[in-house]
Amino acid sequence: MKGDYKLLTDVQLANLLDQQDKAAFEEIYRRYWAVLYGFARKMLQDNEQAKDIVQDTFTKLYIQIGVLNFQQINIAPYLYTLVRNAVITYINRNKLKINYISSFQEYVNAGEYVTDNQVLENEMQRQIDQEIASLPPKMREVFELSRKANLSRKEIAETTQLSEETVKKQIYNALKILRTRLKSYFF
Incomplete structure (x- = not known):
């Protein structure tokens, strides 16, 4: 049966997701994990963080099964948007951390006690x-x-x-x- 899922289109897989078909989810995972990882990796230049973001994206997708109406969503753009937003959030948080650390380091280096x-x-x-x-x-x-x-x-x-x-x-x-x-x- 799993071999049959490889032949299905994204729209057909979305319909199966609406029916809470876990095998459809697995096929989407196999189909998009590598390309989403490449997309995240290109933006982040960090293998581990890219893997984490893609994994979190699929976790969010899995949680949405039975909640979201996948027939109204194009799976690929939806997944790319989730990854892109996660990358942007990560970068913004990282910048905030870097700015805080830099500010603290400047304070320490200034020796202003x-x-x-x-x-x-x-x-x-x-x-x-x-x-x-x-x-x-x-x-x-x-x-x-x-x-x-x-x-x-x-x-x-x-x-x-x-x-x-x-x-x-x-x-x-x-x-x-x-x-x-x-x-x-x-x-």
């Missing part, structure tokens, strides 16, 4: 503040007026009752001391 950076920045600021606090009192006052209050040398001289030259020398000496003390910390 906000918490670590914040901790380092806080530690650095604490060390700088500690070194400024250890400067001689008048030098510290001049330096803080220069760097924290953003006053000019002339304004600092007027505020502290020092000459502009003394203010300039105090700022220079404060920077020299700070560079020396913080050099090992930064480098």
Whole structure:
């Protein structure tokens, strides 16, 4: 009997599918598996995934026996459409995975560890503040007026009752001391 199914047209096989004839399904499977696999393989360039998609396509077809009216469907275009849609879905899911992995990899490669950076920045600021606090009192006052209050040398001289030259020398000496003390910390 199976030999007789090879002689049937797709329309005749569709009629038999509507009668829930499993042998008709088997003939459609034998007739279209290789061509659908080639179609999927050409689009995917992946043998195993192409096999999976074709197998899933025939599983969907089998599930539709007794549900779908196959007399109104051309079997070949229907199967090609199922395979094409499955391939498109697979590619879109794969792109999403690739984009997610790529995005995550970029994040890791960038080395942006906000918490670590914040901790380092806080530690650095604490060390700088500690070194400024250890400067001689008048030098510290001049330096803080220069760097924290953003006053000019002339304004600092007027505020502290020092000459502009003394203010300039105090700022220079404060920077020299700070560079020396913080050099090992930064480098």
